[in-house]
Amino acid sequence: MKKYLIHIAVFLLMLTPASHAAYIDTDAEVAVVIDGHTGKVLFSKDKDKKTYPASMTKIMTTLIIFEKLANETLSLDDKFLVSEKAWREREGSSMFVEVDKEIRVEDLLRGIIVQSGNDACIVVAENIAGTEESFAKMMTQKAKEIGMKNTNFTNSTGMYDKDNYSTVYDIALLSMHLINEYPQYYHLFAETEFEWSGIKQNNRNSLLYKNMGVDGLKTGHLSKSGYGLAASAVDQNRRVISVVNGFESTQKRTQGSSRLITWAFREFTNLKLFEKEDIVGQVEISGASSKESDVSTGEEIIITVPKSKRDGLTTNIVVDDNISAPLNAGDKVGYLEISVPGEENQTYELYATNEIDRSNIFVRFFNYLINLILSLFN
Numbered sequence: 001m002k003k004y005l006i007h008i009a010v011f012l013l014m015l016t017p018a019s020h021a022a023y024i025d026t027d028a029e030v031a032v033v034i035d036g037h038t039g040k041v042l043f044s045k046d047k048d049k050k051t052y053p054a055s056m057t058k059i060m061t062t063l064i065i066f067e068k069l070a071n072e073t074l075s076l077d078d079k080f081l082v083s084e085k086a087w088r089e090r091e092g093s094s095m096f097v098e099v100d101k102e103i104r105v106e107d108l109l110r111g112i113i114v115q116s117g118n119d120a121c122i123v124v125a126e127n128i129a130g131t132e133e134s135f136a137k138m139m140t141q142k143a144k145e146i147g148m149k150n151t152n153f154t155n156s157t158g159m160y161d162k163d164n165y166s167t168v169y170d171i172a173l174l175s176m177h178l179i180n181e182y183p184q185y186y187h188l189f190a191e192t193e194f195e196w197s198g199i200k201q202n203n204r205n206s207l208l209y210k211n212m213g214v215d216g217l218k219t220g221h222l223s224k225s226g227y228g229l230a231a232s233a234v235d236q237n238r239r240v241i242s243v244v245n246g247f248e249s250t251q252k253r254t255q256g257s258s259r260l261i262t263w264a265f266r267e268f269t270n271l272k273l274f275e276k277e278d279i280v281g282q283v284e285i286s287g288a289s290s291k292e293s294d295v296s297t298g299e300e301i302i303i304t305v306p307k308s309k310r311d312g313l314t315t316n317i318v319v320d321d322n323i324s325a326p327l328n329a330g331d332k333v334g335y336l337e338i339s340v341p342g343e344e345n346q347t348y349e350l351y352a353t354n355e356i357d358r359s360n361i362f363v364r365f366f367n368y369l370i371n372l373i374l375s376l377f378n
Contacts, residue, residue, distance in 0.1 A: 024263045026256050029226060029246025032168045033264045036176055036232060036239030040304040042264050047169040048150060051245045054220030055093070055116050056171055056230050057158030059178060060139045062112060065105065065124060066182040067142075076106035080127035086119045092159060093204075095120040096197045107196065109185075114194040115201045116219070121156040132156055136164075143170070146177045160222050168228075168243040175217050175230050175241050189216030189232075206254045207231050212261065219253075220245070227253040233261050240264045267306060271313070273338070274301040279353055280336055281317050286324040287358050294353035295333050301348055305340050312341040317350065327356040 024043060032047040034040060041047070068074035079102035087099035095117025097103060103111075103123065111120035125135035132155055139153040148170035154161045179186050192203045207214040213233040220228040228245035242260045247253040274280060274297050282292035295317065305313065319334040327333070331352045338346045 024260065026244065026260060027247065027252060028244040028256055030168045031242070031244040031256075031260065032172050033240060033242045033260050034169075034172045034176065035264075035268070035270065035304040036179060036234075036241050037270060038302055038304045039173075039176060041169075042240070042268055042304070043260060044169070047172075048167050050150060050165045050167060051228075052158075052160060052164065052222050052225040053166045053171060053245070054158045054160075054222040054225060054228055056166075056218050056220040056228055056243070056245075057139075057153065057156070057164065058112050058116065058121060059171065059174055059218050059230060060143065060153065061121050061124065061135075061156045062109065063174065063178045063182075064128065064135070064138060064142060065109060066178065066185045068128070069105075069185060070182060074105060074128075076104065076109075078105045079103060080105065080108060080123050082119075082123050083126055086122040086126065089119040089122055089157075092116075092118050092157070094118060096199055097123060098197065109188055110191065110194040111196055113188050113218070114191050114203045115196070116204060118157040118159065125156040143174070147173055158220060158222075160224060168245055171230050172241050172243045175232060175243065179216070179232060179239070179241075186216065189218075205229065205231065206250070207233075207257060207261075210258065212258065214261070221250075229253050229257050231257050231261065233265075235265045238265070238270055267308075268304055269307050269310065270302050270304050271310065272300070272302045273315075276300045280350060283317055283319050283333065285319075285327065285333070285352075285356055288325040288327075289357045293327075293333075293356045295350040296353040297336065297348055298351055299348065301336070301338075303338060303340075303346060305343065309340050309342065314339050325356045325358040327352045329354050 030049050030051050031045040033043040082097045082099055082101050084099050087097060093116040095111030095115050097119045108120045108124055111117040122132055125132040129135035129138055135156055136153045143151040151166040151170045152163055154164040192208050193200055204219045213235045214231055216232050217230040226246040227250055230243045232241045240261055242257050244257055247256055276299050277296050279294045279296050283295055285293050316337045318337055323333055329352055332349055333352050334350050336348045336350055
């Protein structure tokens with residue numbers, strides 16, 4: 001396995017001197033902060049511990065609707081009928097729907113996102129899947145599809161059920177998926193008020209009212225799990241997602257989440273190293289007609305690093321074992337290994353940029369003799 005060291009000439013790497021590693025703590029029982037583009041975990045506290053997500057469950061309820069809007073099996077102007085079960089749901093927060101009334105999907109979305117209406121969730125669940133129980137199975141299946149490994153849903157609202165559980169990390173993955181896959185609908189999470197049935201209610205996400213770039217997502221509260229919040233913020237085209245649960249009060253939830261988000265923007269940055277299909281470097285391919293061949297990345301490479309460590313970034317090209325000419329353009333050749341001091345290495349697959357022809361038999365025989373002689377001395 002051959003390695004080729006590359007020194008990435010990124011101007012930003014040299015702007016910040018080395019300092020102590022960033023650190024922060026929180027009073028939340030469980031918490032995680034991730035970068036909204038790369039998904040890198042910036043902070044965690046029992047991120048995989050099961051917890052009751054409360055109304056943060058509604059992020060998944062909303063995701064199911066967004067998905068159906070995107071694939072055009074549903075439209076914002078479609079109307080859903082309110083059942084007696086949905087109308088009778090008055091425990092916790094409510095949109096105050098009226099039985100046997102038809103409500104537009106767009107209004108129900110605002111009732112769920114802004115007002116956190118449990119009744120609105122049930123209306124959606126019953127009209128999409130027939131029953132709330134069936135809708136919850138859809139939610140759990142979707143959770144598995146997007147990589148939520150420690151999540152199970154039994155309802156659409158987040159009302160307490162011992163089998164309705166998740167983790168802050170899973171909710172962060174859910175939030176990132178919703179934001180990145182459905183930007184055309186995500187703006188609803190930034191709305192601060194909505195009026196229905198003559199009752200105007202404000203969004204419970206208090207970070208929306210602060211000048212810190214927060215544009216979503218959902219609060220949650222149960223006596224068994226405390227106060228939680230999944231929040232996302234943008235600063236200079238960089239997105240951070242924070243998910244916490246287990247605070248003792250709404251005030252502590254607001255303060256704690258605000259500190260985590262501010263810390264993440266202050267201590268970390270994103271570096272774009274390569275565009276998709278950029279030539280990353282040159283490598284020697286056994287049996288190739290040319291001495292070195294170009295290799296490219298199949299994706300845009302952006303990494304999240306602590307600002308204090310970005311000047312220590314290095315990369316290696318590692319060629320896979322038993323790779324030899326001829327190769328077609330696009331054939332996998334190896335991988336790019338990115339190292340930052342004190343951080344876990346990241347790898348990205350690399351591919352042949354162009355066709356790599358095989359050298360003629362005389363050149364191969366000559367190279368064989370040279371390698372044989374060198375091996376004797378080694």
